[in-house]
Amino acid sequence: MRDAGAAPPVDGAPRDEDAVLRVRDVPGDALAALLRRYDLSLQRVPDGEAIPGSFWGEPEAGVIAHTVYARGDTPVHSLLHEAGHLIVLPPDRRARVHTDATDSVAEEDATCYLQIALADLLPGVGSARLMADMDAWGYSFRLGSARAWFEHDADDARAWLTARDLLPLRR
DSSP: OOSSOOSOOOTTOOOOGGGSOBGGGSOTTHHHHHHHTTTOEEEEOOTTSOOTTBSSOTTSOEEETTEEEEOTTSBHHHHHHHHHHHHHSOHHHHTTOBSOOOOOHHHHHHHHHHHHHHHTTSTTOHHHHHHHHHHHHTOOOTTSSHHHHHHHSOHHHHHHHHHTTOOSOOO
C-alpha cells in the first residue's frame, strides 16, 4: 500500500460502483470550467468508446499532456484525481504525460489531497461526498478512510501543495 493509498483497488476487489457520482451527474460545464482554471482541457469521450490515457482502465479518467479524458460514466473522483496529477506537475513535465502521471509518493499524496479540495469547487459534489465516493470505490488509506486521512494525516500533502503555491485553490 502506498503512503496515502491513492490507487483504486485491483481488478476483482469489491467496490460499490453504483454509489459514486459520475461525470454525467455534474451540471453543465462545471468540470470543464474547473479544469480551465488550471490550463487543462476536458475531452469528453462518447459512451462505449475507449478512454485515451486511462491508467486503470475504463471507466477511469485518462490523461495525455494538458487534457483529461472522461466519459459520462467516469467517476468524478477519478476525473479530479487525474486532473490533480496534471495540476501538481510543472508545465514541462505536464506536456510529456501520457497515461502514467507520476511515480512519486509525494506527488500522489498531493494529488489525493487536491482532488478532495477541488470537489468543493463543483456544484453538487463537495469534499465530503468525494471522500465517501473514494471510500466506496475502494481507495485505501492508512487511517481507514479518505476523511480520516484528509483531516488527520495529510499535513505533508498540504505542505507540499502550499510550498508550490497550489493552495489555496484558484476560484
